[in-house]
Amino acid sequence: MAEIRNIVILTGAGISAESGIDTFRSAGGLWEQHRVEDVATPEGFARDPELVLGFYDMRREALRKVQPNAAHAALARLDRQFAGELLIVTQNVDDLHERAGARRILHMHGELKSALCISCEMRSPWDATLSDRPPCPVCRAPSLRPDVVWFGEMPYQMDRIYSALREADLFVSIGTSGAVYPAAGFVRDARDLGARTLELNLERSEGSAWFHESRQGKAGELVPEWVD
Numbered sequence: 001m002a003e004i005r006n007i008v009i010l011t012g013a014g015i016s017a018e019s020g021i022d023t024f025r026s027a028g029g030l031w032e033q034h035r036v037e038d039v040a041t042p043e044g045f046a047r048d049p050e051l052v053l054g055f056y057d058m059r060r061e062a063l064r065k066v067q068p069n070a071a072h073a074a075l076a077r078l079d080r081q082f083a084g085e086l087l088i089v090t091q092n093v094d095d096l097h098e099r100a101g102a103r104r105i106l107h108m109h110g111e112l113k114s115a116l117c118i119s120c121e122m123r124s125p126w127d128a129t130l131s132d133r134p135p136c137p138v139c140r141a142p143s144l145r146p147d148v149v150w151f152g153e154m155p156y157q158m159d160r161i162y163s164a165l166r167e168a169d170l171f172v173s174i175g176t177s178g179a180v181y182p183a184a185g186f187v188r189d190a191r192d193l194g195a196r197t198l199e200l201n202l203e204r205s206e207g208s209a210w211f212h213e214s215r216q217g218k219a220g221e222l223v224p225e226w227v228d
């Protein structure tokens with residue numbers, strides 16, 4: 001990667017699959033067990049907060065029992081070793097990139113281990129359950145929700161993402177179906193702005209045709225191969 005000075009990496013649920021975390025759209029995935037509209041929209045939360053709080057409590061609990069895999073570890077190595085600009089933009093709300101040792105991470109869809117207060121709109125680190133409606137650590141109101149970006153909500157730090165894409169020489173997408181926007185459009189933005197684009201995914205995705213190169217396989221094998 002001698003001539004590369006600036007890398008943006010987009011990760012999706014597929015990078016955490018080998019750690020044992022359900023993806024969204026593969027067979028038996030999260031969205032098969034629940035309708036998106038019921039658990040990942042503000043309307044679903046307003047309609048049945050207990051269902052949504054329970055869905056995220058279950059995922060937060062599951063996260064405690066899993067470990068980062070070889071793909072997370074390889075990105076953490078790259079993060080430590082690469083002297084240029086690097087940003088891991090993750091769609092994932094798990095903390096496996098952090099636990100593998102990566103530092104330059106941006107959670108565009110929020111984090112399971114964070115809670116957002118509907119009253120004061122402050123975010124707080126959160127590792128407990130939300131179903132028992134605990135008070136906000138900041139304003140004490142009983143109005144915490146999962147700090148994740150639902151459908152119809154604006155992803156976090158979009159300006160920072162687009163400025164990173166403008167500077168990128170290389171855009172790498174790992175473990176995402178390319179089904180959800182605006183993340184699914186980043187490859188076109190990066191390509192139009194002159195970056196080389198590489199996809200590492202178990203199977204061809206909805207965006208594969210937009211990549212200069214698309215490799216199929218498990219992230220736990222493809223990512224260390226690419227990094228090392």
Ligand code: BV8
Pocket residue numbers: 011012013014015017018023024025026029040091092093109148149150151152153154155174175176177178179180181182183200201202203204205217218219220
């Ligand atoms: C917004 C957080 C605007 C919660 C999630 C055009 C432009 C902009 C928006 C839209 C648009 N068209 C439609 C929209 C609206 C919508 C959208 O995209 N809908 C889709 C369904 C068409 N987008 C939004 O609503 C976004 N917000 O646009 O706001 C706005 C503007 C102004 C003001 C206000 C608002 C917000 C979207 C975020 C939703 N939240 N998650 C939670 O986690 O519960 S989405 C969720 O699905 C994930 O976070 C992720 O982002 C997304 C995609 O999932 P993937 O990560 O790709 O996972 P998936 O299962 O789909 O695929 C896994 C892949 O891994 C597969 O390809 C598989 O083959 C591969 N894989 C499996 N195993 C492995 C593997 N690969 C490698 N190795 C393995 N072992």
